Amino acid sequence: MLRNVAVIALPEVAVFELGVLCELFGYDRTADGLPAYDFAVCSLDGGPVPSRAGFDIAVRHDLSRAEDADLVVIAPFDNPAFEPPTPVLEALRRAHERGAWVMSVCTGAFALGAAGLLDGRRCTTHWLHTARLARLYPAAVVDPDVLYVQDGRILTSAGTAASIDAGLHLIRQEHSTAVARMLARRMVVPPHREGGQAQYIETPLKSVQCETLQPVLTAVLATLDQAHTVDTMAELAHMAPRTFARKFRDETGATPHDWLISQRMLLARNLLEETGLGVDAIADRTGFGSAATLRHHFAQRLSTTPQAYRGTFRSSQPV
Numbered sequence: 001m002l003r004n005v006a007v008i009a010l011p012e013v014a015v016f017e018l019g020v021l022c023e024l025f026g027y028d029r030t031a032d033g034l035p036a037y038d039f040a041v042c043s044l045d046g047g048p049v050p051s052r053a054g055f056d057i058a059v060r061h062d063l064s065r066a067e068d069a070d071l072v073v074i075a076p077f078d079n080p081a082f083e084p085p086t087p088v089l090e091a092l093r094r095a096h097e098r099g100a101w102v103m104s105v106c107t108g109a110f111a112l113g114a115a116g117l118l119d120g121r122r123c124t125t126h127w128l129h130t131a132r133l134a135r136l137y138p139a140a141v142v143d144p145d146v147l148y149v150q151d152g153r154i155l156t157s158a159g160t161a162a163s164i165d166a167g168l169h170l171i172r173q174e175h176s177t178a179v180a181r182m183l184a185r186r187m188v189v190p191p192h193r194e195g196g197q198a199q200y201i202e203t204p205l206k207s208v209q210c211e212t213l214q215p216v217l218t219a220v221l222a223t224l225d226q227a228h229t230v231d232t233m234a235e236l237a238h239m240a241p242r243t244f245a246r247k248f249r250d251e252t253g254a255t256p257h258d259w260l261i262s263q264r265m266l267l268a269r270n271l272l273e274e275t276g277l278g279v280d281a282i283a284d285r286t287g288f289g290s291a292a293t294l295r296h297h298f299a300q301r302l303s304t305t306p307q308a309y310r311g312t313f314r315s316s317q318p319v
Contacts, residue, residue, distance in 0.1 A: 002101070002174035004038045006069035008088060009049045009059060010111070012078030017105045017163050018057070021073055023187060024167040034182055035175055040065045044085055052078040063091045069100060071170070076106035076159070080129050089115040096154070101170065103155040105163040112156065113137035121151040126159030145303075164189055213237060213251050224264055224287045230256045264288060265301055272310040279306050 005025040009018060018041070026039040043049045046062035066072045072095040074088075092115040096102050104112045109125040112118050113133060118140035125133050130144035143149060148157035148166035157166035164187070172180035216236045220228055233256055234244035248256045264286040271282045283294040291306075298306050 001035075002037070002070045002170070003035070004069045005040070005071045005073070006061075006066040007039075007041045007073045007075055008063070008066060008091070008111075009041055009043055009057065009075050010077040010082070010084060010088065011050050012052045012082075013049055013057065014076040014078070014106065015051045015053045015057075016160060018051075018075045020163045020167065021075065021105070024164070024171070024183070025071075029183070029186065032182065032186065034179060034186075042066055044087060063087055066091050066095060069095065071101040071103060073103045073105065074108035074111045076104075076108045078107075080107045080110045080125075080132060082110075084111045084114055092117060099153065101153050101155065103157070103166065103170065105157050105166070106159040109133055109156045110136070112154065113140055117154055118156075121154055122149045123151065123154070123156040124149050124158055125156065128159075161189075213248060217252075220260065221263060224267055225285055226287060227289075228260055228287065233260075260287075261297060261301075265297060268294060268298075268306070269309065272306055282306070 007021050025037045028036055030036045040061045041059050042061045042063055042065045043059040048056040048058055050056050096117055106126045109123055118137055122141045122143055124143050124146050127144055130142050134142040147162040155166055157163050168180045168184055216233055219236055230245055231241050234241040237244050245256055252259055268282055268286045271277055279291045283291050288294040294306055
């Protein structure tokens with residue numbers, strides 16, 4: 001049973017995420033029937049830790065506090081290029097070797113990667129940093145599209161609010177769904193979001209600069225509502241379809257079909273956020289043709305629906 005929790009804070013620690021961990025595990029809610037945790041925030045030497053918000057956090061424990069913890073969490077730090085000190089990496093390795101839960105929040109995953117704990121494991125971090133995480137630790141199986149991932153007793157989460165979801169996921173396993181639901185109610189957050197739900201990655205509409213195909217891309221982007229295919233795009237480029245497809249991949253890094261779907265999705269997201277158009281109208285405007293096709297691609301690429309996406313991101317400004 002999860003009872004003893006130690007959070008390791010490194011320089012430039014992220015205040016919000018550290019606060020989430022305190023909210024999840026650091027408050028005594030036994031009067032409400034919730035479990036109590038022996039909770040501590042640790043630093044390398046037990047001294048103050050500068051936060052990324054410009055103030056220091058007084059810490060009372062050094063890394064020895066993590067030696068007996070049932071859960072050791074590495075909080076996010078501002079610079080993912082920062083190499084955590086060797087004693088921190090060793091503490092994380094020892095926690096894993098003795099069977100404790102080891103959890104990272106956001107850029108804390110880089111510490112787990114440096115400790116070798118992500119080798120051969122599925123993991124995630126904030127979408128801004130997933131490419132760097134995969135590049136630095138090629139043995140890790142980085143999933144850029146999810147809120148959190150549990151692989152064995154290693155739990156990694158994306159940024160900010162995803163740390164709440166990951167923490168509740170762990171509490172649900174260690175205690176019960178009822179306990180996680182009660183805690184979520186106290187925190188005024190949804191009781192359960194699946195880890196596989198997509199991170200909402202900011203990918204604004206932008207042109208791709210190509211050596212020879214730029215006129216084709218520009219023409220297609222201006223007419224996304226039309227029924228473009230590889231053949232019609234190849235005709236615009238005055239190329240045979242196979243030659244065009246090969247040239248397209250060379251210049252854009254994507255297939256014509258995948259690029260076209262991606263551009264239509266970007267436009268659909270913008271229209272859902274910024275206009276009051278209905279789903280059918282957006283499907284027509286973006287070239288998907290039907291609301292069912294639009295919903296299919298939202299489910300496939302974002303693990304959500306157009307209506308749910310609009311409810312999350314719709315501008316409060318009148319349209």
